[in-house]
Amino acid sequence: MVYLTRTEHFNAAHKLANPNWSDEKNLEIFGKCSNPNWHGHNYVLHVTIKGEADPETGFIFNAKTLSEIINKVVIDKVDHKNLNMDVDFMKGKFTSSENFAMGIWNELYPHIEKEGVRLHSVKLQETPNIYVEYFG
Amino acid sequence: MVYLTRTEHFNAAHKLANPNWSDEKNLEIFGKCSNPNWHGHNYVLHVTIKGEADPETGFIFNAKTLSEIINKVVIDKVDHKNLNMDVDFMKGKFTSSENFAMGIWNELYPHIEKEGVRLHSVKLQETPNIYVEYFG
Amino acid sequence: MVYLTRTEHFNAAHKLANPNWSDEKNLEIFGKCSNPNWHGHNYVLHVTIKGEADPETGFIFNAKTLSEIINKVVIDKVDHKNLNMDVDFMKGKFTSSENFAMGIWNELYPHIEKEGVRLHSVKLQETPNIYVEYFG
Amino acid sequence: MVYLTRTEHFNAAHKLANPNWSDEKNLEIFGKCSNPNWHGHNYVLHVTIKGEADPETGFIFNAKTLSEIINKVVIDKVDHKNLNMDVDFMKGKFTSSENFAMGIWNELYPHIEKEGVRLHSVKLQETPNIYVEYFG
Amino acid sequence: MVYLTRTEHFNAAHKLANPNWSDEKNLEIFGKCSNPNWHGHNYVLHVTIKGEADPETGFIFNAKTLSEIINKVVIDKVDHKNLNMDVDFMKGKFTSSENFAMGIWNELYPHIEKEGVRLHSVKLQETPNIYVEYFG
Amino acid sequence: MVYLTRTEHFNAAHKLANPNWSDEKNLEIFGKCSNPNWHGHNYVLHVTIKGEADPETGFIFNAKTLSEIINKVVIDKVDHKNLNMDVDFMKGKFTSSENFAMGIWNELYPHIEKEGVRLHSVKLQETPNIYVEYFG
Numbered sequence: 001m002v003y004l005t006r007t008e009h010f011n012a013a014h015k016l017a018n019p020n021w022s023d024e025k026n027l028e029i030f031g032k033c034s035n036p037n038w039h040g041h042n043y044v045l046h047v048t049i050k051g052e053a054d055p056e057t058g059f060i061f062n063a064k065t066l067s068e069i070i071n072k073v074v075i076d077k078v079d080h081k082n083l084n085m086d087v088d089f090m091k092g093k094f095t096s097s098e099n100f101a102m103g104i105w106n107e108l109y110p111h112i113e114k115e116g117v118r119l120h121s122v123k124l125q126e127t128p129n130i131y132v133e134y135f136g
Numbered sequence: 137m138v139y140l141t142r143t144e145h146f147n148a149a150h151k152l153a154n155p156n157w158s159d160e161k162n163l164e165i166f167g168k169c170s171n172p173n174w175h176g177h178n179y180v181l182h183v184t185i186k187g188e189a190d191p192e193t194g195f196i197f198n199a200k201t202l203s204e205i206i207n208k209v210v211i212d213k214v215d216h217k218n219l220n221m222d223v224d225f226m227k228g229k230f231t232s233s234e235n236f237a238m239g240i241w242n243e244l245y246p247h248i249e250k251e252g253v254r255l256h257s258v259k260l261q262e263t264p265n266i267y268v269e270y271f272g
Numbered sequence: 273m274v275y276l277t278r279t280e281h282f283n284a285a286h287k288l289a290n291p292n293w294s295d296e297k298n299l300e301i302f303g304k305c306s307n308p309n310w311h312g313h314n315y316v317l318h319v320t321i322k323g324e325a326d327p328e329t330g331f332i333f334n335a336k337t338l339s340e341i342i343n344k345v346v347i348d349k350v351d352h353k354n355l356n357m358d359v360d361f362m363k364g365k366f367t368s369s370e371n372f373a374m375g376i377w378n379e380l381y382p383h384i385e386k387e388g389v390r391l392h393s394v395k396l397q398e399t400p401n402i403y404v405e406y407f408g
Numbered sequence: 409m410v411y412l413t414r415t416e417h418f419n420a421a422h423k424l425a426n427p428n429w430s431d432e433k434n435l436e437i438f439g440k441c442s443n444p445n446w447h448g449h450n451y452v453l454h455v456t457i458k459g460e461a462d463p464e465t466g467f468i469f470n471a472k473t474l475s476e477i478i479n480k481v482v483i484d485k486v487d488h489k490n491l492n493m494d495v496d497f498m499k500g501k502f503t504s505s506e507n508f509a510m511g512i513w514n515e516l517y518p519h520i521e522k523e524g525v526r527l528h529s530v531k532l533q534e535t536p537n538i539y540v541e542y543f544g
Numbered sequence: 545m546v547y548l549t550r551t552e553h554f555n556a557a558h559k560l561a562n563p564n565w566s567d568e569k570n571l572e573i574f575g576k577c578s579n580p581n582w583h584g585h586n587y588v589l590h591v592t593i594k595g596e597a598d599p600e601t602g603f604i605f606n607a608k609t610l611s612e613i614i615n616k617v618v619i620d621k622v623d624h625k626n627l628n629m630d631v632d633f634m635k636g637k638f639t640s641s642e643n644f645a646m647g648i649w650n651e652l653y654p655h656i657e658k659e660g661v662r663l664h665s666v667k668l669q670e671t672p673n674i675y676v677e678y679f680g
Numbered sequence: 681m682v683y684l685t686r687t688e689h690f691n692a693a694h695k696l697a698n699p700n701w702s703d704e705k706n707l708e709i710f711g712k713c714s715n716p717n718w719h720g721h722n723y724v725l726h727v728t729i730k731g732e733a734d735p736e737t738g739f740i741f742n743a744k745t746l747s748e749i750i751n752k753v754v755i756d757k758v759d760h761k762n763l764n765m766d767v768d769f770m771k772g773k774f775t776s777s778e779n780f781a782m783g784i785w786n787e788l789y790p791h792i793e794k795e796g797v798r799l800h801s802v803k804l805q806e807t808p809n810i811y812v813e814y815f816g
Contacts, residue, residue, distance in 0.1 A: 040176005
């Protein structure tokens, strides 16, 4: 079993706020992330798959095809977008890194598994000092 | 003459659009950056000053004081903000990296020069692959 | 289960030497790290916790609170300090990265677990080319 | 149990092509990586070992000795080399990152295990956006 | 005057050898870089232009258009190529970083200047520890 | 004229304190950097030279020889050392980054100029967020 990771980059706006709470409580819990006028990030996404190397290519899966899947299924939906307003798979969810990584996993899973490889993890870096990982 | 650079980080949302143009023309010129619902970045700001080392400290200027000035004069106004809506010194301007770096220079200049050191440059990294520099 | 990592930075001096050994043997085993007059590093600390996303926030734990705990419990004790002389939880121990990471884990563990989340790992980068990980 | 990672860098040329296929099929499957005149990379190699800290040193293993082993057993054979033509342990194999990481593991394993520590993983970064990991 | 830099990445193989010298002299002067079977790098290219911000866009030049020019004029010719064998503008030249950066400048210059902006510098990073800069 | 930069890494301990001042005043001016028991850094040193490419090599100067000079003249004196106690060219000076960069310039200058190339700059990164540059 070998693990292959492909890294992709995108930019997006979002905010963190619970609609059932007052602005004061949102500010208390989410701090500056609750700014009603949004803020944003340069996200870094690491998608790791696992499998055995194909004897005809030496690949567990073609990294270029993996990149195309990630771009079609995730990046095209989130790059230069507002995560709260523009992204179908985040509708009605808090756009925390935790929820966003799980949302990305759910989008990628069927597209990657049907290629005959296993999705191992999604790692999402929101800032240089914060990242989350989800293993399904 | 020695040059000292202090690096600071902040996150913000923005969009690029000319209000005199149609959505189509904005999309043609600014591409995905014209998304009406905003996008955002983890900005990296490098502020460089120059001067001679003080014989009593070995510093041209105290890097901690420099950081405090940058935070008070710039970071507190832009971090987790919407550059188009929330930032006084960008009001009525396109929030291109070029204009933003010049705006940051203009904010910093009087506060740094009154300390007896010279402001040499402002370097603003918008994405891992794009940055601008302004020397006044 | 989602994993959240918060990264923090600090600087410290230390040396590696076994007090029961001669200077020659310390030099042989620890090399330049045994310099009696100390050397130092810009350490990078990654603290990873795990748990389930809270339906009211989307967080497994507030990253800002996590940062505050790490700073209060670890960074304030080690930043700009001498690991051999100034740090209570390293008293009488070799300040190898291995021991230091385990010491940091032991300091953090009760403070993080009492918040209702699980401490998953402590990763400590001593130089760009050496890091250790401890999982308890 | 603590995990210690040592990172090393090297440069090499290679190409990806199946000798049983036409140039057209190689181009279709391997893309630009099939260029008959080679291309190359600055590889980054992370070797992770695991064990318990020695009470006389605080080390699970001396990182300097680990570096010497990696250099003698791997780096000297691959640095500034052609992976397809010059590297004995890659003879007759596709020089995919997957195969190369497994080849490096096989070279390192006996030399590290005979030191009384366990080899945990080999992580090989081929480009800033692609890396593989092998755990034996 | 503002300076805008666009960063691009590519991979290539090359070797350094003077055809008028013996293998021994090439090894003496160029070291491992003279390996007849080639080696390679992940190059990082920074192209800096300068000008004044356009009042209708806030740009000195559209960074996306700049990227397209760099890709068409340089990256498409050098990515996954052998610098000594495949690259027209390096024919008959040593593929040192110095010569390569000057060659890239010469390729870019007419395409950038005809857009009405000034080419300021080409910075080419060959390894994490070596880079060259050329200002025309 | 082309510019070539070689990057080197080293670790050292130091402290910032004016011996004519009280501990209180040193703490006020130098903050945590005045800790009497030292702290330390992973320094990154960038040495930039300039000249014209030699028609027989394509080099302005052999980067390997440049590295050997930097190591012999600077790194061997400062790596894993105490800058205040162990380094001859810093004796009696405050070990600020400004003074240290100027000291490194003075050490390197005669050794590089006698090779027939020009020393352009010394850039010294003390932490990820602070660096100084000196141009002689």
